[in-house]
Amino acid sequence: MLVSAKEMLEKAKAGKYAVGQFNINNLEWTKAILLTAQECNSPVILGVSEGAGKYMCGYETIVGMVKGMIKCLNITVPVALHLDHGSYEGAKACINAGFSSVMFDGSHYPIEENIKKTTELVNACNVLGISLEAEVGSIGGEEDGVVGAGECADPDECKMVADLGVTMLAAGIGNIHGKYPANWAGLNFDVLGAISEKTGDMPLVLHGGTGIPEEMIKKAISLGVSKINVNTECQLSFAAATRKYIEEGKDLSGKGFDPRKLLAPGFEAIKATVKEKMELFGSVNKA
Numbered sequence: 001m002l003v004s005a006k007e008m009l010e011k012a013k014a015g016k017y018a019v020g021q022f023n024i025n026n027l028e029w030t031k032a033i034l035l036t037a038q039e040c041n042s043p044v045i046l047g048v049s050e051g052a053g054k055y056m057c058g059y060e061t062i063v064g065m066v067k068g069m070i071k072c073l074n075i076t077v078p079v080a081l082h083l084d085h086g087s088y089e090g091a092k093a094c095i096n097a098g099f100s101s102v103m104f105d106g107s108h109y110p111i112e113e114n115i116k117k118t119t120e121l122v123n124a125c126n127v128l129g130i131s132l133e134a135e136v137g138s139i140g141g142e143e144d145g146v147v148g149a150g151e152c153a154d155p156d157e158c159k160m161v162a163d164l165g166v167t168m169l170a171a172g173i174g175n176i177h178g179k180y181p182a183n184w185a186g187l188n189f190d191v192l193g194a195i196s197e198k199t200g201d202m203p204l205v206l207h208g209g210t211g212i213p214e215e216m217i218k219k220a221i222s223l224g225v226s227k228i229n230v231n232t233e234c235q236l237s238f239a240a241a242t243r244k245y246i247e248e249g250k251d252l253s254g255k256g257f258d259p260r261k262l263l264a265p266g267f268e269a270i271k272a273t274v275k276e277k278m279e280l281f282g283s284v285n286k287a
């Protein structure tokens with residue numbers, strides 16, 4: 001069964017740990033993350049970007065796949081299926097398709113427009129018991145080869161959006177998606193502290209989890225971050241393991257070309273990355 005992310009994040013905030021959101025791309029990704037969560041006895045959030053949604057043949061296909069896997073693999077830890085960086089229309093589509101959690105990223109709108117659209121979605125999600133993530137202060141990252149700097153959110157705007165009744169709030173604190181450039185200034189803990197103080201019990205979300213040093217992750221959790229998103233790191237570990245298999249010529253020996261063999265090292269690599277993150281975030285045995 002899929003659950004809203006509300007309860008797992010409230011527990012995480014109170015217990016000073018974070019639940020990982022791991023983005024999925026296909027069956028192998030989803031299976032690897034679900035099995036690791038079960039082995040670690042950890043709650044988990046499966047993230048789906050709109051692009052990954054299209055790639056996997058739409059939100060209904062994904063709901064069917066995830067629900068089927070939870071049943072077939074006997075997954076008993078709490079699992080939320082969450083739209084990552086959704087548009088207003090994307091959020092509505094996922095709500096209708098059976099997702100248990102959605103993010104509406106209105107950070108690129110003027111704050112008034114962000115508040116208006118977020119408010120409409122708060123109402124729609126509340127009726128159905130679906131968790132809703134809002135965003136203030138856009139999160140930079142690489143797009144078309146250009147690396148944008150991470151913005152820092154205004155703590156007063158964070159308070160306004162938190163007060164709308166969202167479940168969790170993503171606030172830019174200098175974090176970006178993808179690999180961090182060598183001259184990255186690091187997370188801005190002054191801003192995070194100010195946001196945390198203004199928003200009280202609201203679980204805060206840290207995007208761009210790939211490549212943030214361990215000490216910064218721990219400090220962010222101590223300052224109120226209770227959900228951390230990881231995407232690129234699983235892609236990198238999958239790609240490296242697959243490259244190794246091919247470079248060692250294993251696809252050319254025996255039945256090594258069988259996709260179930262060829263994709264196995266990448267699958268195991270995703271599992272190892274997810275386990276490492278769950279241990280770092282402190283969510284092991286918190287199911």
Ligand code: 13P
Pocket residue numbers: 023047084085176177178179206207208209210229230231232233
């Ligand atoms: P990374 O790809 O940098 O891990 O970021 C993931 C993310 O924030 C998804 O919303």
